[in-house]
Amino acid sequence: MIWEPPSERVRELMRQGAAEIVNGSQRWLDELNEASLGSRYMRTLVDDPVLAEAIRRGNRSHLLHWAVANLDRPGEPVQANKGAEPLDLIRRAIRRGMDERAIVEASRIGQAVTWRTWMRTALGLTTDPDELRELLDVSARSITSFTDVTVAETCRQVQIEQNAAARGRQAERREIVTEILDEAPLDVQQAEARLGYRLEQSHTAAVIWTDESTVDPAGFGRATEAVLHALARHQSLSVPADDTARWVWFAGAAGPDLAAIATAIAPLAPVQVAIGPTAAGIDGFRRSHHDAVRTQQMMTQFGSARRVASFADVELIALITSDAERADRFIDHTLGEFKSADAELQRTVLTFIHEQCNASRTATRLFTHRNTLSRRLARANELLPQPLEVSSVRVAVALEALRWRTEAP
Numbered sequence: 001m002i003w004e005p006p007s008e009r010v011r012e013l014m015r016q017g018a019a020e021i022v023n024g025s026q027r028w029l030d031e032l033n034e035a036s037l038g039s040r041y042m043r044t045l046v047d048d049p050v051l052a053e054a055i056r057r058g059n060r061s062h063l064l065h066w067a068v069a070n071l072d073r074p075g076e077p078v079q080a081n082k083g084a085e086p087l088d089l090i091r092r093a094i095r096r097g098m099d100e101r102a103i104v105e106a107s108r109i110g111q112a113v114t115w116r117t118w119m120r121t122a123l124g125l126t127t128d129p130d131e132l133r134e135l136l137d138v139s140a141r142s143i144t145s146f147t148d149v150t151v152a153e154t155c156r157q158v159q160i161e162q163n164a165a166a167r168g169r170q171a172e173r174r175e176i177v178t179e180i181l182d183e184a185p186l187d188v189q190q191a192e193a194r195l196g197y198r199l200e201q202s203h204t205a206a207v208i209w210t211d212e213s214t215v216d217p218a219g220f221g222r223a224t225e226a227v228l229h230a231l232a233r234h235q236s237l238s239v240p241a242d243d244t245a246r247w248v249w250f251a252g253a254a255g256p257d258l259a260a261i262a263t264a265i266a267p268l269a270p271v272q273v274a275i276g277p278t279a280a281g282i283d284g285f286r287r288s289h290h291d292a293v294r295t296q297q298m299m300t301q302f303g304s305a306r307r308v309a310s311f312a313d314v315e316l317i318a319l320i321t322s323d324a325e326r327a328d329r330f331i332d333h334t335l336g337e338f339k340s341a342d343a344e345l346q347r348t349v350l351t352f353i354h355e356q357c358n359a360s361r362t363a364t365r366l367f368t369h370r371n372t373l374s375r376r377l378a379r380a381n382e383l384l385p386q387p388l389e390v391s392s393v394r395v396a397v398a399l400e401a402l403r404w405r406t407e408a409p
Contacts, residue, residue: 006075006138013125013135014074014142020121021067025060028117032059035113036106054089059110061085066114066146075138078146080153090157103154111147118143174239177247181286188282197237202253205276205288206261207296209245210269219269220244227273230264231256247292249285253278262308274299275310294318302327302401317401327401334391334398338383346399348376349388353396357388 006014021028033056065081093102122135176191180199192198208224224246228236234250241247250256255278265271276292279285291311298314299306306313317327331339338346348366352373355361363373381387388395 003077003141006134009131010134010138011074013122013131014070014138016125017118017121017139018067018070018074022064022071025063025067028063028114029056029060031117032063032110032113035109051092054085054092055106057085058089062110062150063114066143069146070142075142078142078149080146080149082153086150086154087157090154090161103158104151107147107151107154111143115140115143170240173237174241177237177239180282181289183286186282195237197235197249198251199282199285201251202278202280203249203251203285203288204255204278205285205292206248206250206256207241207245207274207292208248208271209241209274209296210271211244211300217243220271223265223268223271224248226264226268227261230260247289249289253280258308258310265307272296272299272304272306273308275308277311291315316397331398331402334385334394335402336383336385338380338395339398339402341380341383345376345380346403348373349380350396350399350403352377353388353392357392 005011036059037052037055061083062081065083066078069076069078118139119136122132122139126132126135173195176194179186180191188199206227208227210220210223220243224238227248228238231250234252234256236251237249239247256275258275261273261275265273274292274295276288276290276295279288295309295311295314298304298318299309338349348362348368351365352359352362355365359370359373363370366373377388384391384395
């Protein structure tokens with residue numbers, strides 16, 4: 001916006017009016033404080049006398065900032081007030097729950113009161129209609145502009161302080177969670193109060209993370225919120241593990257819906273979710289988390305393309321091998337050429353083993369003819385290093401590992 005400077009005469013009138021404010025500020029402040037402290041957003045805050053006094057100091061700081069600026073450079077744009085008093089007020093008010101709505105309302109009330117008092121001052125400075133018209137026009141632009149830039153700066157500071165407070169709360173919660181996981185001595189009731197989460201109940205832990213360097217914090221945050229929103233019926237506890245991972249616990253004996261999680265994150269940033277088993281109490285809180293972390297490790301080691309996996313998916317594989325290289329050797333040794341067989345043939349063999357090698361049940365489950373099933377099993381035996389009748393358990397484990405590791409998201 002182009003700021004047109006006022007005439008020299010109006011500049012002098014602005015200077016005179018600003019001097020009256022500086023010399024008689026209490027009269028202005030009495031009106032300003034009464035109006036701002038009585039606003040509906042401030043009423044819940046001013047019960048605290050310390051906070052009420054901080055509001056008064058903030059009002060004084062804003063009023064004198066505008067007045068002194070017009071003493072030095074009358075009629076020119078006034079920069080936002082970044083003094084210590086407004087910042088102190090922001091910090092105190094945030095701790096009492098103030099938000100941007102309160103800031104905007106209080107600022108607009110202050111603007112209206114200041115303008116009303118300034119008009120009375122302006123009418124006493126000149127009786128010339130042209131001078132008065134120009135003075136009021138310049139004053140209105142100056143007060144409005146100052147209010148706008150100060151509101152914008154205040155909202156920016158509120159966001160900074162809220163983020164800092166959130167980081168502080170998250171750091172505190174992470175510290176408590178770490179103590180729980182490390183089995184440190186713990187006052188359970190105090191820990192629950194600070195976490196906002198009950199420990200003496202059933203929990204299902206989850207790890208949400210990304211290995212993608214291209215995922216920005218905002219994208220990761222949206223994916224995390226999507227998981228929490230998808231399971232909103234569960235009380236949850238969420239703490240950051242680091243910039244690319246978050247630890248979560250969901251309350252409830254039933255455990256979270258994995259399909260709902262997969263659906264929630266499907267269109268979002270490439271995050272993955274590892275789910276631990278549901279377990280009760282503080283020991284269950286720890287155990288479910290450790291198993292969720294183990295699931296995450298297995299997904300990472302095997303380069304799994306799955307977006308969501310549970311400990312039940314990897315438990316057997318985790319018992320057999322602790323690293324991807326050993327798993328590869330086990331799969332190669334057990335499956336041989338069958339490792340490269342088509343997915344339908346592999347699924348047939350795995351279903352046959354799950355049905356305890358019962359051909360009738362297998363054929364029914366696969367909706368196929370017994371003769372077709374027999375041909376597929378014969379072909380599998382040709383490709384396997386050892387026939388199914390002597391290696392079915394090992395083949396089932398190898399196929400589960402292969403399928404889990406390579407399954408598309």
